[in-house]
Amino acid sequence: MPILDEIKKFDINKCLRENFHLNKNPFTPKELFSDGLTADEVKTHDRVFQGRKEIVESIITGIRAGDSYKSVLYGSKGVGKSSILNLCLYALSNDYITIKIRILKEDVNEKVFQKKILRAVATALTSRILKTDGLNLESIRKKIQQFFKPGAVKELDATAALAFLFSSDQVTYEESTQDKEAINLHLGPVPIGFTMKSEYVNAAKTMTSYAHIPETDLMRILKSAHKLTWEFGFKGIVLGIDDGDKLNDAELERMLLNLLKGMFYADAKYHLMVVCARDVIELDVKDLFSDNFISPLSKDDVLRALNEMYKSESVGEKEIYDFFDKEVLAELYEESNGLMRDAVILCGECIKKACSEKKERIDKDVFNSVRVREEAAAAVKLMTMNHISTEYKVVTYLMENKEGYSSDENFQKSVGVIQSRLTQILRELENKGVLKSRKEKRRRVYFLKGGIEEVLKY
Ligand SMILES: Nc1ncnc2c1ncn2[C@@H]1O[C@H](COP(=O)(O)OP(=O)(O)OP(=O)(O)O)[C@@H](O)[C@H]1O
Numbered sequence: 001m002p003i004l005d006e007i008k009k010f011d012i013n014k015c016l017r018e019n020f021h022l023n024k025n026p027f028t029p030k031e032l033f034s035d036g037l038t039a040d041e042v043k044t045h046d047r048v049f050q051g052r053k054e055i056v057e058s059i060i061t062g063i064r065a066g067d068s069y070k071s072v073l074y075g076s077k078g079v080g081k082s083s084i085l086n087l088c089l090y091a092l093s094n095d096y097i098t099i100k101i102r103i104l105k106e107d108v109n110e111k112v113f114q115k116k117i118l119r120a121v122a123t124a125l126t127s128r129i130l131k132t133d134g135l136n137l138e139s140i141r142k143k144i145q146q147f148f149k150p151g152a153v154k155e156l157d158a159t160a161a162l163a164f165l166f167s168s169d170q171v172t173y174e175e176s177t178q179d180k181e182a183i184n185l186h187l188g189p190v191p192i193g194f195t196m197k198s199e200y201v202n203a204a205k206t207m208t209s210y211a212h213i214p215e216t217d218l219m220r221i222l223k224s225a226h227k228l229t230w231e232f233g234f235k236g237i238v239l240g241i242d243d244g245d246k247l248n249d250a251e252l253e254r255m256l257l258n259l260l261k262g263m264f265y266a267d268a269k270y271h272l273m274v275v276c277a278r279d280v281i282e283l284d285v286k287d288l289f290s291d292n293f294i295s296p297l298s299k300d301d302v303l304r305a306l307n308e309m310y311k312s313e314s315v316g317e318k319e320i321y322d323f324f325d326k327e328v329l330a331e332l333y334e335e336s337n338g339l340m341r342d343a344v345i346l347c348g349e350c351i352k353k354a355c356s357e358k359k360e361r362i363d364k365d366v367f368n369s370v371r372v373r374e375e376a377a378a379a380v381k382l383m384t385m386n387h388i389s390t391e392y393k394v395v396t397y398l399m400e401n402k403e404g405y406s407s408d409e410n411f412q413k414s415v416g417v418i419q420s421r422l423t424q425i426l427r428e429l430e431n432k433g434v435l436k437s438r439k440e441k442r443r444r445v446y447f448l449k450g451g452i453e454e455v456l457k458y
């Protein structure tokens with residue numbers, strides 16, 4: 001059949017519905033508890049989210065019990081760090097101002113960083129005030145007036161609070177038509193009709209106009225932000241900084257933690273959660289941050305999570321076990337090393353593969369053709385046609401001995417090459433998806449990737 005007709009005929013949704021009782025493919029990786037979910041989505045995420053009880057509890061308790069709990073989260077790519085961060089922020093969002101920031105390379109710079117954080121905190125607070133008090137502008141106005149009442153607050157603090165409000169995307173002002181010495185503050189789209197003395201305003205503008213806000217001013221601004229937060233009935237401010245580990249540069253990561261340390265040192269009443277890579281924590285910020293290693297999930301947790309994902313899109317009472325062979329799920333867990341992202345992607349690929357082959361079950365055949373990349377399968381097939389090739393010898397050695405490393409003389413002898421060449425071949429075979437490896441002390445140990453043996457046998 002011509003390709004265009006073939007494509008037209010192949011309807012993945014029809015297959016998902018008829019063969020797998022699914023509305024759509026539920027196995028797409030996405031962070032759990034991300035911002036802006038509907039109530040129903042939160043319920044689904046809550047069912048999918050497994051394990052992590054201890055770590056989540058210790059973070060939440062740390063925050064609720066003190067006034068400046070700071071922690072770093074680290075762990076493998078795709079293990080579930082962001083989801084934990086999101087969950088903690090979500091769980092605290094009722095009575096705390098919670099903010100999530102994804103950090104980028106260009107943010108790790110003293111000038112950009114301060115302003116980015118200030119702006120995020122100020123925007124979060126003002127948006128939240130507007131949302132909570134609805135359009136009850138009168139009450140907002142009263143609270144702000146109360147806050148700035150002469151005598152209740154020192155002039156410098158009032159200036160700092162105003163500087164903080166100006167950092168927000170939600171706050172604007174215009175000069176008053178009646179009083180030359182005053183301006184009208186707007187919060188959100190509607191003016192709150194609050195009048196400020198222009199000398200305060202000018203001082204606040206100066207405070208934020210520097211490329212780099214002087215430390216004493218910055219401290220004052222952060223403090224007044226915290227006071228404003230209380231004024232509006234929130235218990236505190238929680239900042240979640242994600243993707244510190246995506247900077248891929250230890251120097252930048254260290255700088256990020258030091259910038260945070262400088263900004264939120266000891267008595268600053270802010271709570272921090274920072275995702276970063278491990279080697280950085282061991283150095284100079286241990287005194288301030290408690291560290292949390294995020295381990296891969298257990299097999300039971302991964303399978304439960306996958307089943308809940310399946311159920312979230314299923315029509316009827318079916319479960320994942322009705323379509324996936326038990327052994328496949330066990331191997332799929334091994335293959336993913338407990339990293340949920342990898343497990344989810346593999347499940348999704350299996351379903352797509354089964355649909356393209358018009359199958360109604362995910363058995364070992366489907367799973368193997370998914371996990372062994374085409375490039376790897378082709379490389380292995382080629383080897384089996386040439387038994388004197390070094391690659392073939394490497395692969396058969398690993399089949400017999402389960403694993404091997406390039407400095408092993410037996411391995412070198414049986415392949416007939418010196419160490420440097422063996423290292424090279426092992427690396428190439430890993431890149432092609434034929435081998436996998438793990439680091440063991442100072443050496444790298446290689447073994448056959450799951451499914452490769454089956455390809456070798458045919
Ligand atoms: N506790 C959990 N239970 C079930 N599924 C989870 C859990 N945590 C994460 N996942 C799933 O795992 C995948 C990866 O999660 P997440 O994005 O949170 O990981 P990450 O560690 O932040 O990844 P990255 O290193 O790429 O930033 C997502 O598909 C998510 O739905």
Ligand SMILES: [Mg+2]
Pocket residue numbers: 081082083242243
């Ligand atoms: Mg993440």
